[in-house]
Amino acid sequence: MSRIDDFEAFIAIIEHGSLTTAARRLNRSLQSVSRSLAALEESVGVELVHRTTRRSTPSEVGAAFFNRIKPAVDEINDARLQAINQRSEPSGVLRVGAPVLFGPNVLMPVIAEYMRTYPRVEVDLQLSDGFADLGAEGLDLAIRIGDLPDSNLKAKRLGALRRVVFGAPSYFARCGRPTHPFELNEHSCIIRTVNERPGEWTFQIDGKPRTVKVAGAFRSNLMTSVYAAAVHGLGLGFSPLWQIRHLVDDGRVELVLTEFEPAPVPIHALWQEGRSSSAKVRAFLDLLASRLELKSL
Known part of the structure; x- marks a missing residue:
């Protein structure tokens, strides 16, 4: 040896x-x-x-x-x-970390295309909403949503994620549509209790970020419950657009206050120094960047 x-x-x-x-x-x-x-x-x-x-x-x-x-x-x-x-096509095991909902909903179509294109690669997808230690967990790269803390990791910005207010047509028929964030105090809002500041939603008002306090009769620690409550007309939800895109496309919820949306949240791919020289990592980064660039997230 x-x-x-x-x-x-x-x-x-x-x-x-x-x-x-x-x-x-x-x-x-x-x-x-x-x-x-x-x-x-x-x-x-x-x-x-x-x-x-x-x-x-x-x-x-x-x-x-x-x-x-x-x-x-x-x-x-x-x-x-x-x-x-330089003399080989991508092969081996690609280990990717991603947030729990983002992985299945957004990454999986890209991973499926990647594996069809490079049949010699296996993919190990690890889902967690925590900030992974790439070295300790043996990850080739990780997807992170939000501002990045200082680190010695390499990063590639893949895009940004919109945050939107939404509600069911039945709710709007019963309670009307807000036309300004300050009108939300007249509406029932669905609160996610595990947020850092539950009951506070951020908007862009007169060119500046402003926080608006909201309240409602239903609250939950899971975003999936928030979506379900909104679909059933219990109130207005606040969420990244990509998480409810299917509900919007199906007409089960509609967006409001889009002109007051807060600044989009950045999304990055992270990897350790030198990992991008691996053919399997480089090919996945290139495909991911091109596919997310084409999507409206």
Whole structure:
């Protein structure tokens, strides 16, 4: 086994805090990873990792060694991947992270087209509304909705998502249509209770973002319940347009106050430095960007 494999084993141990987890991530046996660490420590003449039955942590020298060699190993692996992918079509397993609703509703048509185009690729779609640690979860890329926190990840803006107010025709026939956000205090609004500020909706009024307090008799922690309540005429909902596009297209709900919509929410693809040199990642990013650009989200 090459010295680069020893370095990769050491890096995985530090990143995951366990020889067992590192072995699983590298698809190697525990004995093989243990031998790599022992060989590396013998070559430098110092203990790099403190081991216990529960956890493996870097020694002071090990932490410094990790910080020096990780960028170099990443660069070597990226160069190797780039050389391989210049002569090969996309293949292997593409691991993608995405928000729970966005994945099935928006990503799946793109993933299906991607897999038909590149039959040698398998796709592992992981759905979560949390901010994933791409390295820890073994993801090639992740889709994130909203402003991005500072990080060392690479990002590609794919588009922006509209947020809209909607209601059923039966509700409008009974209660009328609001023509300005300030009129919402005269309407029954459906509240999602897990929002950061439930009962507060943001609009663009006179060129500035303004918050309007709303209230109603029905509230729920799930957006699917909010949609169902709106369809049944219980009040007005507030949601990303892509989540209710099918209801709009079917005529089950209608949009109001579109001229006061808040600024669209950005959507990005994120990946670690060097991952875009992989043919499977590059091809998926290109297809995703082109398909989302054509959609009205």
